[in-house]
Amino acid sequence: MRYLRAALQGLLTPEELELLPSGFNRIGHVAIICLHPKLMHRGSDIARALLELKGVRTVALRDGAIHGRCREPKLRVIAGEPCTETLHRENGCSFKLDVAKVMFSPGNLYERARLPKLVKRGEVVVDLFAGVGQFSIPLAGHSSPQRVYAIELNPVAYGYLLENVRINRVGHVVKPMPGDCAAIAPRGVADRVVLGILHVTNRYIPLALEVLRPSGGVVHYHESVPSKLRFERPVKRIRDAAGGREVEILDKRVVKRYAPGVDHIVVDAKIGPAANF
Numbered sequence: 209m210r211y212l213r214a215a216l217q218g219l220l221t222p223e224e225l226e227l228l229p230s231g232f233n234r235i236g237h238v239a240i241i242c243l244h245p246k247l248m249h250r251g252s253d254i255a256r257a258l259l260e261l262k263g264v265r266t267v268a269l270r271d272g273a274i275h276g277r278c279r280e281p282k283l284r285v286i287a288g289e290p291c292t293e294t295l296h297r298e299n300g301c302s303f304k305l306d307v308a309k310v311m312f313s314p315g316n317l318y319e320r321a322r323l324p325k326l327v328k329r330g331e332v333v334v335d336l337f338a339g340v341g342q343f344s345i346p347l348a349g350h351s352s353p354q355r356v357y358a359i360e361l362n363p364v365a366y367g368y369l370l371e372n373v374r375i376n377r378v379g380h381v382v383k384p385m386p387g388d389c390a391a392i393a394p395r396g397v398a399d400r401v402v403l404g405i406l407h408v409t410n411r412y413i414p415l416a417l418e419v420l421r422p423s424g425g426v427v428h429y430h431e432s433v434p435s436k437l438r439f440e441r442p443v444k445r446i447r448d449a450a451g452g453r454e455v456e457i458l459d460k461r462v463v464k465r466y467a468p469g470v471d472h473i474v475v476d477a478k479i480g481p482a483a484n485f
């Protein structure tokens with residue numbers, strides 16, 4: 209990253225400058241960085257440089273991968289204010305969240321803007337893994353669905369989801385539901401189902417099909433997949449789970465690079481009527 213290189217020129221050795229991260233994430237007032245193990249001892253110099261940037265008041269180090277069923281991040285504040293609860297604004301929406309407790313991926317920015325453009329007036333949408341409202345809030349704010357059911361298992365994320373519904377004034381459209389989507393998702397109601405989770409998404413395709421209206425609808429299927437298997441594996445998984453139902457692939461795209469050799473992809477698939485329809 210050019211800014212960091214310039215700011216740290218003279219302070220870091222040429223070898224250390226080479227190891228600087230190519231970028232950092234910014235969520236609200238918090239800058240989040242990953243450091244090469246050989247740069248850890250330079251963490252406070254690097255953090256001080258980031259604190260010079262407009263609006264950055266806290267610098268946190270990513271200490272490990274997002275983990276567990278509730279997709280919790282591992283962050284450690286290394287400079288600035290200790291508070292990791294923030295208000296993040298993007299695409300005309302506000303998201304309140306604690307970046308040390310719940311997951312929010314800056315790399316999904318385009319996807320959060322793309323999805324509302326696909327939703328037609330009067331649709332019913334079910335967001336099976338709502339988080340703090342990453343998809344539900346812009347869907348409700350920028351398109352005109354009749355209802356968005358936003359289901360979230362993690363009580364901390366659910367608390368922020370409630371708060372974000374309130375601050376974005378979408379309570380007349382979004383119905384937050386606390387709990388496991390497998391148990392509580394409404395069946396047979398949706399024109400569109402969002403499967404915004406990675407690693408385990410394929411296990412939930414049968415649920416998404418039950419949640420769709422018997423006449424069918426669209427699923428937005430996210431998956432982390434080895435680059436060489438994209439889009440073959442996700443498309444096959446959707447077709448296999450659909451059984452005899454018709455599947456039309458409307459779109460497929462890479463959301464972001466997830467890890468070396470692994471992509472986060474999304475497939476938009478239109479599912480035809482159920483056999484008994």
Ligand SMILES: C[S@@+](CC[C@H](N)C(=O)[O-])C[C@H]1O[C@@H](n2cnc3c(N)ncnc32)[C@H](O)[C@@H]1O
Nearest residue numbers: 277278279337339342360361362365388389404
């Ligand atoms: C990776 S986050 C993604 C949030 C948002 N969909 C996005 O793409 O930015 C996945 C969320 O799903 C929640 N979750 C995991 N399993 C769930 C389940 N069975 N039912 C409802 N929510 C679940 C986690 O707590 C987490 O907040």
